Amino acid sequence: xxxxxxxxxxxxxxxxxxxxxxxxxxxxxxxxxxxxxxxxxxxxxxxxxxxxxxxxxxxxxxxxxxxxxxxxxxxxxxxxxxxxxxxxxxxxxxxxxxxxxxxxxxxxxxxxxxxxxxxxxxxxxxxxxxxxxxxxxxxxxxxxxxxxxxxxxxxxxxxxxxxxxxxxxxxxxxxxxxxxxxxxxxxxxxxxxxxxxxxxxxxxxxxxxxxxxxxxxxxxxxxxxxxxxxxxxxxxxxxxxxxxxxxxxxxxxxxxxxxxxxxxxxxxxxxxxxxxxxxxxxxxxxxxxxxxxxxxxxxxxxxxxxxxxxxxxxxxxxxxxxxxxxxxxxxxxxxxxxxxxxxxxxxxxxxxxxxxxxxxxxxxxxxxxxxxxxxxxxxxxxxxxxxxxxxxxxxxxxxxxxxxxxxxxxxxxxxxxxxxxxxxxxxxxxxxxxxxxxxxxxxxxxxxxxxxxxxxxxxxxxxxxxxxxxxxxxxxxxxxxxxxxxxxxxxxxxxxxxxxxxxxxxxxxxxxxxxxxxxxxxxxxxx
Amino acid sequence: xxxxxxxxxxxxxxxxxxxxxxxxxxxxxxxxxxxxxxxxxxxxxxxxxxxxxxxxxxxxxxxxxxxxxxxxxxxxxxxxxxxxxxxxxxxxxxxxxxxxxxxxxxxxxxxxxxxxxxxxxxxxxxxxxxxxxxxxxxxxxxxxxxxxxxxxxxxxxxxxxxxxxx
Numbered sequence: 195x196x197x198x199x200x201x202x203x204x205x206x207x208x209x210x211x212x213x214x215x216x217x218x219x220x221x222x223x224x225x226x227x228x229x230x231x232x233x234x235x236x237x238x239x240x241x242x243x244x245x246x247x248x249x250x251x252x253x254x255x256x257x258x259x260x261x262x263x264x265x266x267x268x269x270x271x272x273x274x275x276x277x278x279x280x281x282x283x284x285x286x287x288x289x290x291x292x293x294x295x296x297x298x299x300x301x302x303x304x305x306x307x308x309x310x311x312x313x314x315x316x317x318x319x320x321x322x323x324x325x326x327x328x329x330x331x332x333x334x335x336x337x338x339x340x341x342x343x344x345x346x347x348x349x350x351x352x353x354x355x356x357x358x359x360x361x362x363x364x365x366x367x368x369x370x371x372x373x374x375x376x377x378x379x380x381x382x383x384x385x386x387x388x389x390x391x392x393x394x395x396x397x398x399x400x401x402x403x404x405x406x407x408x409x410x411x412x413x414x415x416x417x418x419x420x421x422x423x424x425x426x427x428x429x430x431x432x433x434x435x436x437x438x439x440x441x442x443x444x445x446x447x448x449x450x451x452x453x454x455x456x457x458x459x460x461x462x463x464x465x466x467x468x469x470x471x472x473x474x475x476x477x478x479x480x481x482x483x484x485x486x487x488x489x490x491x492x493x494x495x496x497x498x499x500x501x502x503x504x505x506x507x508x509x510x511x512x513x514x515x516x517x518x519x520x521x522x523x524x525x526x527x528x529x530x531x532x533x534x535x536x537x538x539x540x541x542x543x544x545x546x547x548x549x550x551x552x553x554x555x556x557x558x559x560x561x562x563x564x565x566x567x568x569x570x571x572x573x574x575x576x577x578x579x580x581x582x583x584x585x586x587x588x589x590x591x592x593x594x595x596x597x598x599x600x601x602x603x604x605x606x607x608x609x610x611x612x613x614x615x616x617x618x619x620x621x622x623x624x625x626x627x628x629x630x631x632x633x634x635x636x637x638x639x640x641x642x643x644x645x646x647x648x649x650x651x652x653x654x655x656x657x658x659x660x661x662x663x664x665x666x667x668x669x670x671x672x673x674x675x676x677x678x679x680x681x682x683x684x685x686x687x688x689x690x691x692x693x694x695x696x697x698x699x700x701x702x703x704x705x706x707x708x709x710x711x712x713x714x715x716x717x718x719x720x721x
Numbered sequence: 722x723x724x725x726x727x728x729x730x731x732x733x734x735x736x737x738x739x740x741x742x743x744x745x746x747x748x749x750x751x752x753x754x755x756x757x758x759x760x761x762x763x764x765x766x767x768x769x770x771x772x773x774x775x776x777x778x779x780x781x782x783x784x785x786x787x788x789x790x791x792x793x794x795x796x797x798x799x800x801x802x803x804x805x806x807x808x809x810x811x812x813x814x815x816x817x818x819x820x821x822x823x824x825x826x827x828x829x830x831x832x833x834x835x836x837x838x839x840x841x842x843x844x845x846x847x848x849x850x851x852x853x854x855x856x857x858x859x860x861x862x863x864x865x866x867x868x869x870x871x872x873x874x875x876x877x878x879x880x881x882x883x884x885x886x887x
Contacts, residue, residue, distance in 0.1 A: 231858050324814030324853035362761070362798050363854050365867055400754070401761050403796035406852065420756035421788070422795040438753065481816035481857035488858045519815065553857075555815045569818055579795075682876050684831035706827045708875040 195255055195381045200390045201268050208259050215250075215260035232331055232489045236505050242467070242475040243451045244491045247335035252370050255377040258338040264383055266454035267345045271391045274457075276306060279350040283453065285461035287473030292318055292446030293521070293550045295472075295539040298453075301443055304433035305351040308441035315348045315356035315395075316437065316444040318414060319371075322361060322406040323522025324573065326553035328477040329447040331489050333360070333367035336451070337374035341384070341397065343450030346457060348395045351443050356395065359414050361402040372399050406577035410625050411436075411444045413579065424581045425625035446551065448477060468494035472538035476549075480506045482556035483513065492537070499533040502556055513558040517641070521550025523570045524630025526637030527563060546637045548630070562659035563642040564649055567635045568596040574631035585628030588619040592635060601662040604650030613639060658720040661705040665721050670695050672717035679709035679718065729802060731773050741766055742774070746781050755782055756792055760799055769803045797852075805840040805847035807885040810864040814853025820860035821874070826850070828875040832882050845887040 198204045218224055232248050235241050250257035258264070270279055284299030305313060317340060321329040333340065344356050360368050375397050378384045386394040405423045407413045413423040415437050436442025452474065456464045465473045472494040478501065481487045485507030492501060498518060502508070509515050517527040526547030535541045539549050557566070575589040592615050595608055616632035623629045639646060648654045655663040668679075668688075673695045680688040680696060687703040690696030698709070710718040732738035745762045749755050759778055763770055770778075770793050779786040793799045811817075811826050829848060830836055840847040856862045859871025863881065870881060 231856075321855065322852065324818075325816050325857050326853070327855035327857055330855040363852060400758070402798075403757065403761055403764075404798035404852065405796050417757060418754050420754035420758075420784075420792070422791050479857055481860060482819050487816070487860075523815075553815070555819065555857075557819060561819065569815070573813075682828070684827040684875070704827065706824050706875075707821070708824050708828065711821065711824065711874070712876055 195377055197380075197382045198264075198389060199382055201272055204259075204264060204268050204389060207256075208262070208265065211256045211260035215257055230488070231327070232335070235491070238496060238500055238505055239490055239492050240467070240475050241491060242455065243332065243339070243448055244336075244477060244489075245455070246339065247331060250336070252335050252337055253373060255338060255374070255381060258336070262458060263338050263454070264342055266457040267342055267349070267383070268389055270346055270349055270457060271389055271393060276350045276352065279346060279457070280306065282461050283350070283456060286456045286464040287461075287468075288449065288452055288456060288464065289472065289474075289539065290446060291448035291452070291476065291551070293524075293548065295549060298445060298449050301433060301445065302347060302350050304431070305353075305441050305443040308434050310435075310439075310441045312355060312440060313351055313353040314437045314440060314442040315344050315351065315353045316411075316414065316418070316432075316442060317344055317356065317358040317447055317450055318409065318411065318444055319358055319360040319364075319367070319447050320402050320409040320414060321364075321447070321551060322409040322577075323524075323551055323553045325479060325481050325519075325555045326522060326551050327479045328489060328552045330364050330367050332447055332451050332477070333364070334370050337371045338378065339451045339454060340371075340447055341374060341378055343453035344397065345383070345388070345395055346453050347443060347445065347450065349393055351441075353443070354394050354396070356397045357418055357437075358397060358399045359402060359408070359418060360399060361408075362404055363402075368399060368401060375399065405579075406573075407579045407625075407627050410627060413625065414444070415442065422579070424579045425627075427624060448552075469536060469538050471540060476537070476552055478552045478554050480554050480556070482519075482554075483510045483558040483561075484508070484556045485510050494538045495536045497534050497536055498528070501537065501554070502533070506556065509556065509558050511558075513560065515556070516559050516561055517557045517563065517566075519547075519555040519557065519566070519634070520553070521548035521633075522553045523573050524548060524626065524633055525550050525553075526633050527557070527566065527641065528637070529641045546633075546640060548633070560657055560659065562600075562655050562657035563638045563645050564596065564655075565600055565657075565659055567638045568593070568600055570634040571596055571631065574627060578627060578631075582622075582624040582628060584619045584622040585624070585631065588615055588623075589628070589631050591615060592619070592632065596635070599646065599649050600655075600660045602649070602653045602660075604646075606650075608650060609639065609643070609646055664705055665700060666698050666703055666705060666707070666709060667719050667721055668696050668698055669717045669719050672715045674715055674717070676715070678712050678714070682708050682712045684708060729769075729771055731771065732767050733773055733777055738767060742777070746778065750782060756784060756789060760789070760792055760796075764799050769800050771801055775801075805844050806887070807846045807866055808864075809846055809848045809882070809885065810851035810854075811837075811848070812852075812854050812856075812860075812862040812864065813850045814855075814857060814860070814862075816857035816860035817853070817862055822861040824875040825861055825863060825873055825878060828878040829882060832879050833886070841886075843887065846882075846885055 289295040408423040412426040432442040675693040779789040
């Protein structure tokens with residue numbers, strides 16, 4: 195990679211890169227590596243922050259440059275003051291894509307105005323929400339877009355050092371980003387006197403080590419500082435007092451990824467997409483009981499119904515829709531009556547869920563919503579850092595109650611106690627983990643209360659999922675004696691001769707459901 | 722609190738391992754927040770952060786032992802005892818859970834004869850659950866060493882695991 199000491203040099207290289215790119219793409223031997231996770235956009239989708247993903251080689255900086263890469267930072271350094279950059283980002287309406295939806299331009303303005311030096315930029319790549327892989331895909335397919343976004347932000351804020359904090363569960367993303375940083379440094383796009391200006395900025399990747407709470411900004415900073423990932427009270431906010439108590443701007447991967455195009459194409463262009471209050475587009479990770487799971491990018495304002503049934507191809511195996519879980523473990527479960535709400539920060543919050551970072555899990559009629567609430571609580575309870583009592587102790591108490599209910603030992607008064615506990619933990623917890631952990635419980639209690647009541651008062655799981663409340667029995671009419679169930683049973687609970695009706699021993703059976711899932715003759719009933 | 726077993730080898734007493742440990746510490750000692758960086762590299766290269774190693778790191782980085790121990794016990798990626806030669810992790814993210822991850826686990830426990838968190842007697846395999854690895858459209862996912870295997874079923878487990886049973 196040639197050293198780009200001046201803007202003119204970059205312009206030259208850009209011209210050549212465009213030609214090389216076209217030539218490469220027109221060669222008959224050239225094959226784009228497709229991905230199961232990100233396919234070409236369907237009718238309702240857009241490709242804004244994902245414009246390069248899957249179309250360029252993330253290991254070749256020239257291909258990023260061919261797509262007008264690094265021209266935004268060049269424009270900024272040549273013709274914009276930091277304040278003008280902040281104005282442009284504000285005017286675009288770009289809201290933070292990590293979940294809180296705070297205006298990015300405003301955050302940058304606060305950091306710019308803060309007293310103290312040095313100032314730091316952090317990219318939160320700790321995408322810990324189960325079910326979310328938007329950031330991973332962007333980091334792996336277009337790392338330079340994130341680097342360039344951080345460069346522009348650093349110039350606006352007055353920072354010369356940045357960190358990308360990436361979760362350890364993403365080794366490929368870490369490798370790809372480290373390689374991209376090396377290339378950018380080699381080209382002089384990171385380091386001292388970038389493109390011949392007096393602006394200097396460098397980046398370092400820091401890895402997480404398996405703690406979900408480190409996605410919370412103050413816990414993340416504790417981790418970068420080499421300590422346990424425990425959050426701090428706010429105020430002071432990171433913009434005033436962040437990493438090593440210095441002014442710090444921290445944004446999500448996707449937020450930074452949007453910045454170069456906002457600079458090149460203008461705030462008006464970005465603000466022409468989306469809704470009145472929610473500009474631009476958002477990536478979502480569609481997963482669960484869908485025909486077409488994967489990564490999508492859609493303009494804000496599209497409805498949940500369009501996302502799930504058009505872009506996502508509807509529910510697998512012809513089953514019925516039950517709920518869509520948005521926003522990760524801090525989000526809520528929305529039933530059918532919310533399918534026509536527009537997807538934006540305010541509407542999802544009003545419906546009792548949150549946008550979160552963009553995870554969207556679709557659940558069919560065979561999902562037990564009490565079990566789902568228990569699943570999320572088990573997660574957040576385990577990931578609680580332990581610093582504050584409401585979260586550390588409160589989530590454990592909620593988990594105990596939910597587990598009892600799923601085990602058929604629910605009691606009168608449990609639901610009221612759950613609601614009280616949830617409200618108190620939300621009110622009193624130190625950080626977003628505790629403040630959000632009760633959300634799945636509250637939203638399932640509101641929309642699926644009848645399921646909780648069936649578990650408690652009838653000792654029945656309507657979705658036939660909770661193991662303590664179901665039994666597996668061979669259907670004698672349908673069983674052909676193929677022995678598939680017996681072979682696959684993990685506890686050897688099924689006996690029977692070939693071609694003869696098989697039998698499940700209820701005392702050994704653990705109700706795992708494997709027999710039912712392998713049977714090709716509908717011969718396993720769940721009662 | 723785990724007990725310190727006298728049968729856990731101390732990498733500080735093995736010359737090549739000690740050299741590796743020292744080079745990791747040397748390369749990173751001046752970085753701000755070095756504790757996390759050093760522990761991460763040691764976990765990846767040595768495989769575990771035993772008590773003697775924690776003491777060594779604390780002393781080399783001039784931080785209290787409690788600070789290193791606090792970091793090792795806080796983050797789930799750090800372990801104080803060695804794991805098996807192959808690390809098999811079952812993702813329990815939401816999509817994988819909804820996709821039947823618990824069935825994969827039950828079958829694997831039967832095939833290997835150990836429970837989650839344990840290592841096979843021959844030291845070949847450790848099975849664990851892990852947090853969402855971000856491959857949700859391929860749910861349910863099993864991560865073996867650094868490879869991901871998607872769209873798994875209980876019936877696929879015996880064949881998949883056989884390759885790693887030395």
